[in-house]
Amino acid sequence: MTIAIIGGGAAGFFLAINLKRLAPNIDVTIFEKSAKVLTKVAISGGGRCNLTNSFAEIKKLNQAYPRGDKLLKRAFRLFDHRDTYKWFEDAGVPLVTQDDQCVFPYSQDSNQIVVTFIKLARELGISVKTLHRLTSITSGERYTLTFNADTRCTFDAVAITTGGSPKAEGLSYLEALGHKIILPVPSLFTFNIPSDSIRELMGVVAENAMVSLEGTNLKASGALLITHWGMSGPVILKLSSYGARLINEKQYRFNILVSWINEVNCDKIAEYINSIVRENPQKKVANVCPYNITSRLWLHILKKAEIPTDRKWVDLGKRAINKIINLLSNDQYTVHGKGSFKDEFVTCGGVSLECIEFNTMESKNCPNLYFAGEILDIDAITGGFNLQAAWTTAYVAAVAISQPLINK
Ligand SMILES: Cc1cc2nc3c(=O)[nH]c(=O)nc-3n(C[C@H](O)[C@H](O)[C@H](O)COP(=O)(O)OP(=O)(O)OC[C@H]3O[C@@H](n4cnc5c(N)ncnc54)[C@H](O)[C@@H]3O)c2cc1C
Structure with a gap:
């Protein structure tokens, strides 16, 4: 099985790494439009990367997630902030929880996350192709992807992890596949x-x-x-x-x-x-x-x-x-x-959750097409909740892709 992960950001790398760990035989390629991967992770939290939260002050999930709380409530059963904490510490990134309940790498350096992801991807044999901007996608027996309007490749499955799109037009290729797009507007x-x-x-x-x-x-x-x-x-x-x-x-x-x-x-x-x-x-x-x-x-x-x-x-x-x-x-x-607010800024809107299977992050319209991260109509207040949503949705998608018989 081959899978293309579109977007080399937080959700894309987390999905790729977990998928490859769960199903080593799957051929995983991350396509990133820019020359560098994980650029937002590098600048997140003012360069310190507030990668999750203890959730100790969150009584109801919609306090933290004005959009996406219902999907996340279910997804957190599989992978929540405690799993995130353990995941990163197991990966060799010690963490610290501040008095305000925000969780950071003990090193206070977001680069440690970037380096860890790149190292794990390399060790697991995940292929990373930079300067590959997805420009179109067509579904058939397999998915045909066009990059930079000229290079074509086909894949069995695709995961879209392109992050928040400031304009709805940036998502028109997904609308063409039958997905409802909620108008993106700024938040935070x-x-x-x-x-x-x-x-x-x-x-x-x-x-x-x-x-x-x-x-x-x-x-x-x-x-x-x-x-x-x-x-x-x-x-x-x-x-x-x-x-x-x-x-x-x-x-x-x-x-x-x-x-x-x-x-x-x-x-x-x-x-x-x-x-x-x-x-x-x-x-x-x-x-x-x-x-x-x-x-x-x-x-x-x-x-x-x-x-x-x-x-x-x-x-x-x-x-x-x-x-x-x-x-x-x-x-x-x-x-x-x-x-x-340059320390943390997110997009409200994106691919409507009406089009997504909550248990798998798979598109309801297109089999073997998955979504994770900020491209979805999920966003949060500040405090590490946005990255937590990226880790959780990516992990759920990774499990679903690796175990299709269990989840479908
Ligand atoms: C300055 C700043 C600081 C932040 N700090 C924090 C924080 O401390 N804690 C927190 O929880 N949240 C923070 N956030 C929010 C958080 O970074 C995002 O919610 C998170 O990165 C979303 O992950 P993602 O993988 O969905 O998207 P991204 O991390 O944005 O990754 C998407 C990737 O896809 C690529 N891409 C886009 N379109 C295409 C295409 N067509 N083809 C190929 N590649 C494509 C992009 O170049 C990008 O690399 C911050 C945001 C900003 C802007």
Whole structure:
């Protein structure tokens, strides 16, 4: 049996290596369009490669995977984050789990993953052909693949692992084979908030914020970083992932509501503020920051509420207190555009999961055609979850290809 794996990235190499280990007689060739393989793995996680997560803080899978949670729930039964951990350590890459539950190579060097994959591929006899861009694919008794619009080869099976395609046209050859394509849109971006004084607080972090998309039930919690262009940090990236499609439909113009203190219950906040008034009646408002928010952020809120910084807590009227409560819990900003998050960026959309057999990653339309990785309509928040999806879908495909009788 011969198989062509299209795309020499995370999913392509993981699929090839596992397949060759499971079925050494299969002839496996990876075709990569560029001159180098595994380039995204090399730059992932800022060059450190956040290759999975402990999942300790994930209660429901759709918290981490806004798209693809159902497929992954099933696929994780075969290969989950614990299997990933063991796989890499067995391959000679010791790992470390950070306090934030992200898992990295102990060496803190993504190149170790690249070198390990290339070495394993060589040892297993996997052929790697760079500068081979798949330009068309036709199905018949076997698959006929055309590379660079001139070189033709035929294979018994094909696995497409070409990663996220920024444009739907990049996937038209798969649409021609009967696959539904979900419009690709960016995910994991920062929010531009031009001409708002909040940008003067560049560098300020609200450690425990909650941000929601106005008019929807989409919200996220976590640290918020104010930048010179607007807002970033885990909470913003998470919200950009949850709302990726909707925000795209709104052409990146929308309102957000920020609770700087991850609390929206006004009665609770009022109780807390009244306790500050009772305990610090003669202190100036500027000198007591509620909920331990930073002094710069507190001064910004006071300015927005038009409360003089030298006013004493006891002299705050009901109206001023209500303004404070509202700004702490429900501060509105208008986003005009997205920035980029260059440490980790993924595409939402791709080959619809409606066309995929969840147990095998095989196409429902084309027998012996498999998919793995970001080409599928699966993507995640930051934290190693995207690479985990690539490892899992690749592993499931490898098992299915190697054991067709069990899975079909
Ligand atoms: C800067 C950055 C940092 C990231 N950091 C992290 C991180 O730390 N943790 C995490 O979980 N996720 C991270 N991600 C996301 C993660 O890298 C991807 O989700 C993951 O690489 C997807 O794997 P893949 O194999 O599906 O695609 P890719 O790794 O993108 O590989 C696809 C390969 O296919 C090739 N290809 C494409 N089209 C063709 C064609 N027609 N013919 C032949 N070859 C083709 C491409 O050149 C590429 O080499 C990061 C992403 C970016 C951009």
